[in-house]
Amino acid sequence: xxxxxxxxxxxxxxxxxxxxxxxxxxxxxxxxxxxxxxxxxxxxxxxxxxxxxxxxxxxxxxxxxxxxxxxxxxxxxxxxxxxxxxxxxxxxxxxxxxxxxxxxxxxxxxxxxxxxxxxxxxxxxxxxxxxxxxxxxxxxxxxxxxxxxxxxxxxxxxxxxxxxxxxxxxxxxxxxxxxxxxxxxxxxxxxxxxxxxxxxxxxxxxxxxxxxxxxxxxxxxxxxxxxxxxxxxxxxxxxxxxxxxxxxxxxxxxxxxxxxxxxxxxxxxxxxxxxxxxxxxxxxxxxxxxxxxxxxxxxxxxxxxxxxxxxxxxxxxxxxxxxxxxxxxxxxxxxxxxxxxxxxxxxxxxxx
Amino acid sequence: xxxxxxxxxxxxxxxxxxxxxxxxxxxxxxxxxxxxxxxxxxxxxxxxxxxxxxxxxxxxxxxxxxxxxxxxxxxxxxxxxxxxxxxxxxxxxxxxxxxxxxxxxxxxxxxxxxxxxxxxxxxxxxxxxxxxxxxxxxxxxxxxxxxxxxxxxxxxxxxxxxxxxxxxxxx
Numbered sequence: 325x326x327x328x329x330x331x332x333x334x335x336x337x338x339x340x341x342x343x344x345x346x347x348x349x350x351x352x353x354x355x356x357x358x359x360x361x362x363x364x365x366x367x368x369x370x371x372x373x374x375x376x377x378x379x380x381x382x383x384x385x386x387x388x389x390x391x392x393x394x395x396x397x398x399x400x401x402x403x404x405x406x407x408x409x410x411x412x413x414x415x416x417x418x419x420x421x422x423x424x425x426x427x428x429x430x431x432x433x434x435x436x437x438x439x440x441x442x443x444x445x446x447x448x449x450x451x452x453x454x455x456x457x458x459x460x461x462x463x464x465x466x467x468x469x470x471x472x473x474x475x476x477x478x479x480x481x482x483x484x485x486x487x488x489x490x491x492x493x494x495x496x497x498x499x500x501x502x503x504x505x506x507x508x509x510x511x512x513x514x515x516x517x518x519x520x521x522x523x524x525x526x527x528x529x530x531x532x533x534x535x536x537x538x539x540x541x542x543x544x545x546x547x548x549x550x551x552x553x554x555x556x557x558x559x560x561x562x563x564x565x566x567x568x569x570x571x572x573x574x575x576x577x578x579x580x581x582x583x584x585x586x587x588x589x590x591x592x593x594x595x596x597x598x599x600x601x602x603x604x605x606x607x608x609x610x611x612x613x614x615x616x617x618x619x620x621x622x623x624x625x626x627x628x629x630x631x632x633x634x635x636x637x638x639x640x641x642x643x644x645x646x647x648x649x650x651x652x653x654x655x656x657x658x659x660x661x662x663x664x665x666x667x668x669x670x671x672x673x674x675x676x
Numbered sequence: 677x678x679x680x681x682x683x684x685x686x687x688x689x690x691x692x693x694x695x696x697x698x699x700x701x702x703x704x705x706x707x708x709x710x711x712x713x714x715x716x717x718x719x720x721x722x723x724x725x726x727x728x729x730x731x732x733x734x735x736x737x738x739x740x741x742x743x744x745x746x747x748x749x750x751x752x753x754x755x756x757x758x759x760x761x762x763x764x765x766x767x768x769x770x771x772x773x774x775x776x777x778x779x780x781x782x783x784x785x786x787x788x789x790x791x792x793x794x795x796x797x798x799x800x801x802x803x804x805x806x807x808x809x810x811x812x813x814x815x816x817x818x819x820x821x822x823x824x825x826x827x828x829x830x831x832x833x834x835x836x837x838x839x840x841x842x843x844x845x846x847x
Contacts (some may be wrong), residue, residue, distance in 0.1 A: 346699065346702075367738060383697060384697065440693055457692075
């Protein structure tokens with residue numbers, strides 16, 4: 325099977341409100357960054373393009389088609405889209421490369437969540453008969469999950485506050501972060517609860533922005549003459565939409581995806597986890613079997629800024645950056661989708 | 677439990693999602709000018725095509741269109757259709773004409789209504805001009821123009837449509 329190389333990644337700064345910017349205007353600067361990293365002009369210079377977005381976020385039908393206006397699609401290009409996080413667009417692109425249908429691919433994701441009320445918008449991803457009609461928002465569901473874990477003694481509010489404190493401090497070195505600062509565990513615990521037992525700080529912020537990545541075969545990476553890291557494993561698993569049938573205190577699908585991706589085959593220097601709520605980082609770390617030697621969310625993770633439909637791709641990009649810089653030799657990136665970590669994708673990125 | 681139950685054939689699930697929609701920085705510049713009764717396009721720095729209404733990028737090249745170009749409110753029919761079916765809640769009574777029009781100085785068409793014309797005489801290449809609403813009704817919208825009506829100018833040959841300068845058609 326052909327090896328897959330990551331050669332470029334960029335994420336826009338996560339901002340609470342991108343203002344007048346539309347999709348195209350949000351995507352173009354990010355694409356230009358990755359083009360520059362490998363020295364190409366536009367999407368004409370790759371064999372395949374795949375994007376991830378969700379029209380519900382900005383409330384504009386076919387917003388994902390508007391995104392194509394950022395590509396330079398004349399003459400026509402091979403293009404695809406997933407109504408998911410762009411981590412799954414990466415998955416589709418990897419299949420394309422492995423099948424030999426393309427030697428290079430541009431992957432991008434974007435989300436403008438600020439125009440709507442995100443937690444309520446996301447209630448519409450629940451099953452359409454029983455849960456979506458109740459408009460149960462994502463924060464309430466996550467709070468229920470955290471409550472289960474607290475009541476069963478699987479974690480403490482201090483454990484959750486430690487996740488937040490580490491995220492805020494790590495994010496101080498991340499220029500794309502929306503929330504960063506020298507915040508102590510005590511300061512987090514002093515905050516009043518928002519949706520009990522969650523404090524506002526336990527929840528990722530609502531952010532606008534985009535991320536892009538270029539992947540290719542190893543031959544193509546050498547031809548471009550740019551540093552690269554290898555994707556040595558990727559897998560994703562989904563759990564039932566019926567929340568009552570899931571063990572919300574565990575992430576079985578993450579564990580299975582990690583096995584499929586071969587996470588256990590070596591030491592993990594760095595892990596970037598898509599945990600929109602602090603307690604979920606703990607669930608994920610356990611499911612992935614991470615130990616103290618692993619640096620978890622050195623970027624600050626999504627508690628520092630959450631680009632819906634792009635944050636999953638960004639986790640992989642953050643690991644790529646650290647492997648290429650020599651900071652890490654082997655890393656794991658995780659992406660999630662759906663309420664309470666329903667659908668999970670795990671990627672292993674290694675030094676070439 | 678043995679009694680026969682009526683099958684459930686549908687449920688009512690109302691959903692209300694509110695959004696603060698923004699057009700985008702490029703479209704906003706266009707809309708600000710339309711409110712003043714001026715049609716402006718934006719030029720692609722790479723291929724020189726002028727877009728109206730601009731959406732922020734040249735879709736062909738994938739680059740931002742920054743340069744504003746003031747256009748004429750005269751245009752050429754690139755294609756059209758005669759609508760014969762009434763559309764619910766649409767105040768316009770059929771039959772009426774929807775046309776793809778290219779404003780002088782632009783290279784890309786936009787869609788608008790045609791009126792004050794004999795429907796059977798409308799043709800590709802026909803010259804038209806905007807009929808604006810009274811100035812006090814102008815808003816950030818293309819319906820500041822009520823419709824386009826034919827003007828007494830020679831037809832534009834098909835090969836020339838979308839290539840006229842802002843100064844107009846001398847044919």
